[in-house]
Amino acid sequence: MKKFLRRKSTIALVMALPLIVVITSLVIYPAFFSIYLATLNKSMEHFVGLGNFSFLFKRETFWMVVKQSIIFAVSAVLFKALIGFFVAHCVHNVPTRGQRKWRGMLLVPWVIPPAMSTLAWLWLFDPSYSAFNWLLERIGVGPVPWLGDPYWARFAVILVNVWVGAPFFMIMYLAALKSVPEQLYEAAAIDGANWWQKMWYVTLPMMRNIIAITALFSLIVTFANFDIVRVLTAGGPVDQTHVFATYAFNLGIQGNDIPLGACVSLFMLPILAVAAIFILRDIGRRGNEA
Amino acid sequence: MTSGTFDRRRFLAAAAAVSAAPYVRTSRAAGSLNVGFWDHWVPGANDGLTKLCNEWAAKEKVDLKIDFITSQGQKLLLTITSESQAKSGHDVLSLPTWYAAAQAKNLEPVDDIVQTLIAQYGSAGAGVEYLGKQDGHWLGVPATAGSQMKGPCARIDLFRQHAGIELTKMYPPGAPPDKVLADKWTWDAFLVAAQKCHKAGFPFGIGMGQTADSVDSAGAIFAAHGAHLVDAKGNITVNSDAVRQTLEYCKKLVQFLPPDVFAWDDASNNKWLISGKGALIMNPPSAWAVAKRDNPKVAEQLWTLPSPKGPQGRYQPNIPFYWGIWKFSKNKAAAKSLLTYLSQRSAVEQLVQASGGYDMPAFAGLRDFKIWSEVGPPKGTLSHYPPTGDQIVHMSGAPAPVPIATQMYSQATLTKMVAKFTQGGEPMDKVIAWANSELEGFMRV
């Protein structure tokens, strides 16, 4: 018995046990429980099978939420990646000594808790007191209904999300840029490559994995985003900025229909699973490369 | 037993109960109590309530904890639904509008308290009864704090200058309304005034968002035109001429409102009026109270008046509040004692005073305070706040059955319909079809 306890694999298992317990009880079990909940009726007294799902499928608002979540996630990640990439290059160009302070300033949006910074944006976009509109009026352009018009509201939500997330991309890309060997650039320069060709043939291929992993990570996190939409627009106007998380909260907790809320949340799973598969594949590939 | 004897016995019993009530209940109160009240929009009103509660707690030796829960961001609604799901939380909560009736099966019946109050102070009105009673039991004590009328609050100077309406003549301070002028104050006249003020650069600020203020004003407009989405029996009546006409009316009105009203929350219209940008909002006197503090020049031009009249009558948005005791409360005796204490005449008067006249007591016999005719400046600004005359107090969503009306209210179906038809540019039939499917969804159990 003592030998069993002393065995390496047992000790290993014991050490990993807290992790296993936490994950199983607070992640895996609730995830399955969520599936069970989604099959109950509103007062959670009867089993209705796929009734909630078929109900949601018939609702126009639901499909709007699906569309909005996807557009929101894809466009936000795209802009974050582009801005992150561009700014990373700018920082990389600056002499190393000065890079630290630029990096420091640029990462601030990521450090501030999103719920707090979104409050600042909320006030900046306020219908009557928007500081942005104040500036616009000074230059003669009319006030913009940042949160009142559905298209502007969607823009606002994406903007805040990009503001919060772009620094993360910048930091990751910067680290990756630094790891590209200088000799490759010099070799390309000797071959007469201009900056665009250097980018296409040297930088991007070397960074391909980081770009993919960061983008996929961010896609998952952005897709499941709650804080920004909830604080900025609460899903409005007329449900046109709702994403899965906020819609689930609205129906489930606010609307007192927990099974329906669970149902909405579950719809995120297929898309997340696809993203997860891609990430795993890429990490595996990078592991091989390294 | 003749009916005469029976009545006399009942009368004697009631009289005995009335005189003994405040004292009988308190003798069993003790322990601790956790209450969650609505966070008042009038600065300083919470202090009035706190003072009364602490007085009671000291007398009854109860360990009292008070939370003030805002309705902004739907925090109050969230608290109500969370606590009902979790079966734990506060002992007493403020329950506005439909939420007392909606939580009927989780609330402790308070017939004893309310019947006594009705005997003391008269009836609470059909609307308050409709929302506070389910299956013949009162589920919440009609609360003074928070109960409000949400009619127009307008700028005297702007109306005089641009809309050509003399508000103080139409609804004179301390006197009944001018019949001729008041009869002309219809929703059509409202539209004309909205247009004129919009042209002058001071648009009306009627929210069309998803929060209570917007839903309440939309409710009054729809009801005044006879447009009900669901009737009293629970049939969906959205596909009616009245609804279509009302949507057309709203389309005309929306042109004269600021473009972002569709994202307004409960604070937006207050800000609109206090900043001086708008000529009229539909709001209780909280905006005026804050303007007194932050922008007195605007405050002294504000006048509260009844809603315009529609083809079906003069519907005035009324938001009753209730104080409810959860069934899972561990100290119901103390809770009942507190609520009784807060509903006595002296307490009610203090609450109305602390709120600057915002709070409108539910019971008919408690509406005779002088405050409404005396506060200012301008003096008399609230003299037409208490509902009188031809006003029909209305809860947005009525007469629909409670479960459906609650969802119509919290999901803002009315204003979403208006938004879709106006800002969204969707054709009328599509909007009605959408509303129909929403309402069918609300019928789910």
Added chain:
Amino acid sequence: MAAQATLDRVAHAHHGSVRRDRRRALIWSYVFLLIFVIFFLTPPIYMFITSLKTSAEISTGSMPWWVSDPTLSNYVELLTSPIYLTFFRNSVMVALLVVVVTMLVSILAAFSLARMKFWGSATLATGVFLTYLIPDTLLFIPLFKIFAYLNELTGIEFINRWWILVIVYPTLTIPFCTWIMIGYFSSIPKELDEAALIDGAGYLQLLTKIFIPVALPGIIAATIFAFTVSWAQFLYPLAFTTSTDQLVLPVGIVTTLIKGDVFNWGQIMTGALLGAAPPLIIYAFLMDYYIAGLTAGATKG
């Protein structure tokens, strides 16, 4: 000779043009960096400016980008407000406890998974990573129901208490921290292990005497990550806590400071700024560890 001179001149010109290109790239880089810094820092700076305003000044709608009548009254009010201080205290308690729990679980598990192969360890490692991808927005509803049920069953208050967050937050922090630590632990050369084992050290001593000190930067980075995530959490506390004295800062500020007092934005911005202060301060002092933690997940194993 002439050819050589020409070559030299060409090389010189080439060098000159390269230097000119580099200088142009540098200037443009600085320009764009400045633009983006303005973009990124405008909201915090605006928060600061607004926090110095009284509600009277805000209501007049005067110049929003500058304070004409600065006051520290908002700061004073909040820092002496028992409610706000309760939020702060709750946030600190939750964050610290979660950090301790997370680091204990993660370090043990990472050590186990990185070094000691046992049956299923590879699946577990992948599984850990996968759970990071199950968002809190999926789990909050079933967790709410589970806790409500436990509340009814046991009578222990599982809803509306801040310490529930200590149970729930680790699900957000443990997976990523384990991942980071696995990366750091894997990069420790195996010779160190073997040397220690030969000297007769047990596994626990191996962990505490060798791995932790060597991987300290990783541990610091993971700690910072766990703290920041706990501090900033919004959804779980919004769903699980409603009484004012149980709220943590993000939810407290958003749900109680934004209230009927419509021009309270000076105080709201102050609250938000003070609430963002701890992560910002940690960031200011430990920036390199912070960045290392972020990049660790991707660049290390």
